[in-house]
Amino acid sequence: MVTITAKPTSLESFLSLPETKPASEFINGQITQKPMPQGKHSLLQGALCQAINQVAQFKKMAIAFPELRCTFGGASIVPDISVFRWERIPRDKSGQVSNRFKLYPDWAIEILSPDQRQNKVLANLLHCIENGTELGWLLDPKDENILLISSDRRIQIFKGADIIPVLDGINLELTAEQIFGWLKF
Template sequence: CTFGGRSIVPDVAVFRTERIPRDHDGQVANSFNLHPDWTIEILSPKQNQTKVIRNILHCLDNGTKMGWLLDPEESLIFVYSADKSVQLFENLEVVLPVPEFAEAVQLKVGEIFDWLKE
């Protein structure tokens, strides 16, 4: 994703259908020169947390509705809202907040980390 003078590659970038760029044949474009609607980062042991947070904040500054930062080592998830407020989730049974456009999605903290173990 290239926008706001930077290029970032989140682990997961979610776009509403109507915002997915298409080429002249109607196929999904090879490059996305816009912010994701929802960005999800999974922190790896050797990854710099500050750099990852900076990328999430860059997304939020440019129109992204929500960012998640998953820390598998600590089994916790930071949720960054569009207003840059941050919530910490570590109770495995709690349903995580999602952007309004994805409100039908119901994911528990524990489900997310179970997927990462598979």
């Protein structure tokens, strides 16, 4: 993770900068570039989006978006996965999904990369929760556990065969064992 020293003075000036690869985020007046996703991160992100969308998108309940910039609460962050309830997905005048999401996700999911600081990622999830997000997950592939942050800021840890709570109304049962099992094939 790289903290960029030349920083804009406002969220608006940050948003006027060109996008970076990997994405940069603006939170608490600081610009931080996310680490480049590696194999485990990419596989977990894709498989988890697919698992959520197979259940939620078909029934028009929610959609999981990978690497979607969300701008809200004075910050602009790019969770690894942002899940939006169907009725909250911004649409343009033609009814298509908007390009810009100026609102918080209902469920934010982060996957810890080897060179990422857990406290930084946890701070992003807490920013989401403080601004209306119902549920946050932090996946740690190294320790094979998932930290869950609920809307009341309570933090729980899930391992092994524990069923991890998902967004209310989505009929999906996942365990840490199952999710991290996707890394073995």
